[in-house]
Amino acid sequence: ALEDIKFGYCTEFIIMVEQEYNLGTEIDFKKYLETIGDSIVVVSDEDIVKVHVHTNDPGLAIQKALTYGSLTNMKIDNMREEHNEMVIKDAEKAAMEASAHKEKPVEQKPRKKAGFIAVSMGQGLGEIFTGLGVDYLIEGGQTMNPSTEDMLNAISEVNADTIFILPNNKNIILAAEQAKQLTKDKNIIVVPSKNVPQGITAVINFVYDKGPEENAERMTGEMNRVKSGQVTYAIRDTCIDGKEIKQGNIMGLGDKTILSVGDDVKGTTTSLVKSLVDDESELISLYYGEEITEEEANEIGDELTSLYPDLDVEVHYGGQPIYYYLLSVE
CATH class of the missing domain: 3.30.1180 (Hypothetical Protein Tm841; Chain: A;domain 3)
Structure with missing residues (x-):
């Protein structure tokens, strides 16, 4: 419900680190973000830090982040507006279905042991991934830069105990890791594919009767040989x-x-x-x-x-x- 949204702006950005940034710095940064919001994920990889926070004042998060370096890939969404739009769309959909006397229940796909999400671009590559058994494709487009929210939406659509995410781009791995930290009801494994050919090799080497960790190790090992x-x-x-x-x-x-x-x-x-x-x-x-x-x-x-x-x-x-x-x- 709208009243349940305590912090109204979903804020994401990447810090290109230019000042000293270590474990202590990251702990302090997270503590600060906790004072202005929730749903906080901070993931660092060498000189890049990916940040996700829900807050009522994105400017405060941005100002603090600027003390560590320059910012890129900034994305701020008004979740209250998105909620209202979703309510309207749901109402319109329900009205249309009622007027058309559609009473056919929506079929929920049965829960399975393992599922796949892949970031892709282009119809042909999408068909290749789908043919290999990938459950959900995130269209990367020209920028190949989907957000953490895109990842979370994809995760919600795949009904599986364990979901393997194939980012297929080194710049998307952090967003996938953030989505993993924000997901509590499914086991998320990020297979750190840095390009599409690696992702294809990874999913080809999945063995259904093996466990999640064994499969992750196998897929990553084969992928890195490419x-x-x-x-x-x-x-x-x-x-x-x-x-x-x-x-x-x-x-x-x-x-x-x-x-x-x-x-x-x-x-x-x-x-x-x-x-x-x-x-x-x-x-x-x-x-x-x-x-x-x-x-x-x-x-x-x-x-x-x-x-x-x-x-x-x-x-x-x-x-x-x-x-x-x-x-x-x-």
């Missing part, structure tokens, strides 16, 4: 890792650095794959984006098959924006 790459374009002139990059250049990104730069997508993609393949490689997987045709993707697949006749080469439609190709070598 070498991943992304092919995109430069939005401005820059110099990274000694490589001169001009606006509009095609870039092949590895897990930690830029591995190839060129003027055309095909050449840059092939060069990227060459830098990832080694003597232990067995499989190359290509997921082509919304700007690539099936014919173009298959051309690269055929070339890679010629270059590496002993390796399996798979080409899949991903439909993702921004990235011409997502790829993995394992």
Whole structure:
């Protein structure tokens, strides 16, 4: 009910730490947030701190956070307005159902041992995850930056004792961890996938008759063996890792650095794959984006098959924006 909302603003942001920030600092910060709100989650990872708090004065939380560094990914939602909108929508829905004499009960899916939530972008990648048994997809879009609230909504939709979350982006792992801390009635395990190919490998290696912790260890281990790459374009002139990059250049990104730069997508993609393949490689997987045709993707697949006749080469439609190709070598 509206009167039950004690603190009206759901406030989230990331602190890019610029001052000293240690365990003692974090404890003090949490104590301060407790004086101005509730539903507090503070998760730190090296020089990044993800913050979630319900408060009546978001400015106080922001001012305090600014003493530790600069802020990014700020999101403030008026929960009282959202509640009113939800009440109106529920009333409209009930009226429509009543007028149409819809009395069919909503079927609740039976509770199961394990469920999956994955962050994805693009129709093709979504279909791949769904085909592998993922229960709920959070559409990441171009930014791949869903909030903790998005995670909590997804968790509420999956009726399972244990829910594995695949963030599929290093910037979303903290939001998933926050959602885990805020969930009390289900066992939440965050499998820290940093990109889509890692997430696909993780869910493929899930074994239903194994326990949650054993599965988490297995999925994480197999996922970390995957070498991943992304092919995109430069939005401005820059110099990274000694490589001169001009606006509009095609870039092949590895897990930690830029591995190839060129003027055309095909050449840059092939060069990227060459830098990832080694003597232990067995499989190359290509997921082509919304700007690539099936014919173009298959051309690269055929070339890679010629270059590496002993390796399996798979080409899949991903439909993702921004990235011409997502790829993995394992």
